[in-house]
Amino acid sequence: MRASTGLGLIAIVSVFACTTSGVSETTTTTPGGAAGETESSTDPTTPEGSADPTDPEKAPSPLVSNIAVTGVAVFQGVQVDVVKGGAYVSATKRKAPVVARRPGMIRVYVEPGAGWETREVTAEVRLVTDDEKFPILRETKKIRGASKDEDPKSTFNLEVPAESLPPGVTFQVVLTAPDGEQVKDREKSQARFPRDGSFEDLGAELSGKLKVVIVPVRYDADGSGRTPDLGPTQLERYKKTLMQRYPTSEVEVTTHAPYPWTTTIAGNGTGFSSVLRAMHQLRQKDKVANDVYYYGLLAPTTSMSAFCQGGCVAGLSTVADENTPVLRASVGIGFVGQDAANTMAHEIGHAHGREHAPCGGASGVDPGYPYPQAQLGVWGYDIFEKTLISPTKGRDMMGYCPNEWVSDYTYNALFERITAIRTEKKVLSAQSGSSASLERASRYRIASVGAAGELTWDGASEIDLDDDITGGSVVSARFLSASGAEMATRSARFYRFDHLPGGFLFVPQETSLQWKSLRVDGYPEQLTR
DSSP, rough: OOOOOOOOOOEEEEOOOOOOOOOOSSSSEEOOOOOOOOOOSSSSOOOTSSSTTTOOOOOOOOOOEEEEEEEEESSSBBEEEEETTTTEEEGGSSSEEETTTEEEEEEEEEEEEETOOEEEEEEEEEESSSSSOOOOOEEEEEESSSSBBBBBHHHHSEEEEEGOOOOOOOEEEEEEEEBBBBOOOOOOOOEETTTTTTTTOOOOEEEOEEEEEEEEEETTSOOBBOOOOOOOHHHHHHHHHHHHHHHOOOOEEEEOEEEEEEEEOOOTTTTHHHHHHHHHHHHHHHHOTTTTEEEEEOOOSSHHHHHOOSSSSOEEEBBOTTOGGGEEEEEEEESHHHHHHHHHHHHHHTTOOBBSOOTTTTTBBBTTTOOOGBBBOEEEEEEETTTTOTTSEEETTTOSSSEEEEEEEHHHHHHHHHHHHHHHHHHHHHHHHSSHHHHOEEEEEEEEOTSSSEEEEESSSEEESSSSOOEEEEEEEEEEETTSOEEEEEEEEEESSSSSSSSEEEEEEOOOOOOOOEEEOOSSEEEEE
């Protein structure tokens, strides 16, 4: 069971030039702007009478001697090394992506040579595409020694706006000083990267928009008609948390009309599977696009403390395959505070196919998770608060431990899923209405699987899907005659819950036979037609 805890991040706070405004009350969230901006050591400084130092047409500055650029990393949620140990890291060899049109920080690592004396150095980062040059990013600071990840004062930390990171953008880093050396074109220098003064591909890749429809569930089981809080502050918290942790350039959150619910939902898990299935059905009824995720928000009691005493189920989802849009729905607690936002990020992660990270006693752990106790693996970065999160003290949001953030492993997997869905949407749009599209349509009937393996049809209705579903566990469904003779066998798919035993069984409908009952391998009970 998932015990809810606050964010409680243990982070290193760095002083950066730009601040990010809070999420607006519109339905989309894209960090940017400068509400409440304050000056800092990273603000570009323009001496009186001089040209704008951020002007992309500015001539190259003199290079500092006896110091080397050893690393360049992009932080948009997690650390992504672009240059490491003085060598370029291609996009195919990175553990996570640089997301196009998402703001972040470019961090430059340096190493002085022997005999170095502390002095001021300016780092300049130029970002250029084939047809556009973006404002130069600059920071000046005293360099005392080699850069260390855990010491932001030892690195150059340059905020980069989303518009400066389009697909195809290239970069150049130089370390400069007024008394530096002028270097000829193509002459190699350790004080810049690439060494010859050219530009290298940053490897920025397009993601997709994260679209979430929040469905406030009206709780009528106790006669209260209670709905979860969706005021501006809490709604902003949901949007902000998703934008912080998901590799997207935009989060779009829409609120649905309240959904009435008359049966009990309790902290021991009672009622969660039923309300989750209702969200699947509502999503199907609303006929939304494949890239839209539904999220049922629950308030079965007046507060989190009343609902969850010591430990409880806080949300539920199925671990969905990328080709199963019908399962892109989740449910979770909707009490005021960060707990509900953490639960939302976690459950929507399951709907993106993510299993649990190994921390806090979670079941259904991802066997491929690469770090112990759901550690992050690399430094995290909050694009709103401008803070770094320790890779060993932060914990991946797909586990059950506090100090929740996102690892490079989960961040990369989420990116792959979001990108796959964006690509899938384009393909389906191009084929919509074609004969090929009609031929792929599939009809299923769904059964709920209880904790002990008991099977019950989920109503009498069938669902028609545009494509055959994939993922889950494949089991044989045997269609039987009135006498018990086997008439046909089809492959059904079982999708398990993330926090509770059981799940949903999708059975291909067999309309050409007069079958009377259905036996599913591995389950004790039969289903009648």
